Amino acid sequence: MAPMIDMVFLLLVFFMTVSTLAREARPELDLALSRTARVPEEAPPRDILTVLRDDTGSRIYWRNRQVELDQLETLLRESARNPDSQLLLRGGPELPWSEWQRILALVREAGIRDLVFATFEE
């Protein structure tokens, strides 16, 4: 009996340490692969913008909430009020540049300069 309890405790400790319960809200997405990108040890406070694209078109998410372009403009202006704000841009490997272009036009207009692409380490 005792070895089994030991094993269960070990499993419990394993799952408690590897699980991430307080993850920032964001839609699930397969990201592009990068050789130089690194997982930040301590990410600064930041807003997360995700672009999902499928056969029906593209959808923009601010954190976990779907937004339209005019709403995004307002959100970006609010975000830009904090000079330390960073914006994390998430898109799939197939996402065409034109999708980023129309979003980046709003981002630049809002005055956000600290931008980061989310990728997976290759």
Added chain:
Amino acid sequence: MSLRRQFLDTPEIPIAPMIDCVFLMLVYFMTTSSLEKSEADLPFPAGRPGLASDPLPQIDEQRLAIDAAGTVLWNGSRFDMLDGSGLSPLRQRLAAFEQTCRSAGSEASLQILPDRDAPHQALVSTLDAVSLTGIEQVHLP
């Protein structure tokens, strides 16, 4: 008699409820945990607005185009960034460019011009190649 009494009086820790509890916690963490990959940060070369006090750098700017197939076109050469075969040759050419600029006393600068249908993976791979050569002046439209 005394031995039996001693055995009966020994306090016992009920272990079964504890095992039940540990099993419950194990099942909880197994079902709620996510072992998905962590996301990595790739800085985006957004640049900053120029200031009047900035010194005028001697810049030799080169333009890299990315077409809709994910191929980088630079000075007549093609580098396929989607299958990964173009990353190493592009890195070598960029390193040579950076070296040339440095020996000439100027700062290497690149402008990346993706096609409107250029896939995001090609842009990320191009930024990888640029980052590996240490060129810091990178601009996107």
